[in-house]
Amino acid sequence: MTLHPEKLTCITSAAQSEVGRPSSRTALQLTADACLAAIADAGLEVSDIDGIACYPGKSAEGGGIAPVSPSEAAAVLGIDPNWTLASAEGFSHMAPIFNAITAIACGLARHVVVFRSVAQATARMASRSSTLMSGSRNRVEGNNAWTVPFNALSPINTFALYAQAYFEKYGANEEQLGMIAVNNRRNAAHNENAVYRKPLSLDDYLASRVISTPLRLLDCDSHIDGSTAIVVSHRDAAKDLKNPPLHIESMGMAVGGLWVGRYEGDFTSMPAAHKAGEMLWSRTDLKPADMDCAQIYDGFSIHVWMWMEALGLVPRGEACRFVEGGKRIALDGELPLNTGGGQLSAGRFHGYGHIHEATVQLWHRGGGRQVEDAKTCIISNGGYGYGAMILRRD
């Protein structure tokens, strides 16, 4: 019999810090803000938390992408963990959640706080450019060496290759792709933590500057300072907490593809994401049609199409037509999509904004962006490694 550790666990709370471009608070302060708010939201005390994990940990990279380690967060919060983990490896941003699930299922912890903090807005104040673009004469090494010498100085250039190939193979067009940004912004208007809330029309999208064909400025997410935290609990420890537990109905994960192995495919899909999708659906009786809403990773807009197809929410090559006009992905449509504004409008939380928004919907905290009576939500994260979850409330 297959063990499903995720079914022994649930999400019992979620919270976000303030979001700044930049914030006056440090990454460690923002982390503490989010974690303490999440612990309180669960109805727990700091002393109840026995595990702490984050993506991706702390590094000297300097761009604000990895500003806080779980051990320093534990020290600052006064958490005395049995179990900690930082992971940038494998299943992208969801790796610490999947690892927390297995730790809880194995009895190593009962309540794990998982956080993702970013300080990329602050880092950009110090230096305009990302690490790929630094003007230093140092030579490029590692995986970046395959693209940067050809002046592909931003990840947008690589993902533009996917978008162009998808456009040509499936006859997609920029009006269809623009609906991702337009729909996100429509939803962000109701999200007070979103960084961009001003209404955006398809004409505004089409008038925005082209960065790397066919992708425009408004196809890109936006760097921020902020932190998101969730508490993952054993289901037996979740019964008497404040929020109705959100069951982790299923999880799916895969690695492989560009920079994490060899790319196999024709640049119209992320093949490993399809594998994550297959795993996800193999662990539940629910079907794509049972999803009340979807929080789909949008580092760039094109990710959304590739993820929707990888998860089987639409057939291959059909995401472009599904989103066209924006009706079917609207809050009252058949698959409300990125209801908090996604990363394009709410900011680059590296997938944790999507997870947070799933909890907002399932706890019916959405206000003007609430999907009526939402009980299930599918979430995906990642552009290089791939993770997906289905959350469900009773």
Added chain:
Amino acid sequence: MSETIPPARKLPKLEPGSAFFWTSGADGVLRIQRCSSCGTWQHPPFPRCSSCGSEAVAPAPVSGKGRIASYTINHERWLPGLQVPFVFAVVELAEQSELYVFTNLLAPVEAARLGMPVTVAFEQHEDVWLPMFRPDETGGVA
């Protein structure tokens, strides 16, 4: 903000596993890692063949011909002095399905299209021969 003028291109560091790729153009021939046990080509290079597991992998000459699997026209001037627009492309080499290399297309940007036959044209920068590609006037590979 004072910024030093960067080099025209950021060049790859010549690392043990991949230096052959960047210096291959010195004699005008593109080389890709190939497994001598099973014949599979692989790029980026690995210390062993990911098809059969053999460590008998070594650089071997390729035709330098292929087709554009996808491309993008970059308009953003990421660095001072960067000439835009330019085409960043991924080429599927003729030797094997899904054997991809990244490159720039040496042609007017409006000429780029998927499936376009291309052939390698090296550009030397210091001790690096960047494998660029240009349209293959001979019609390229079948």
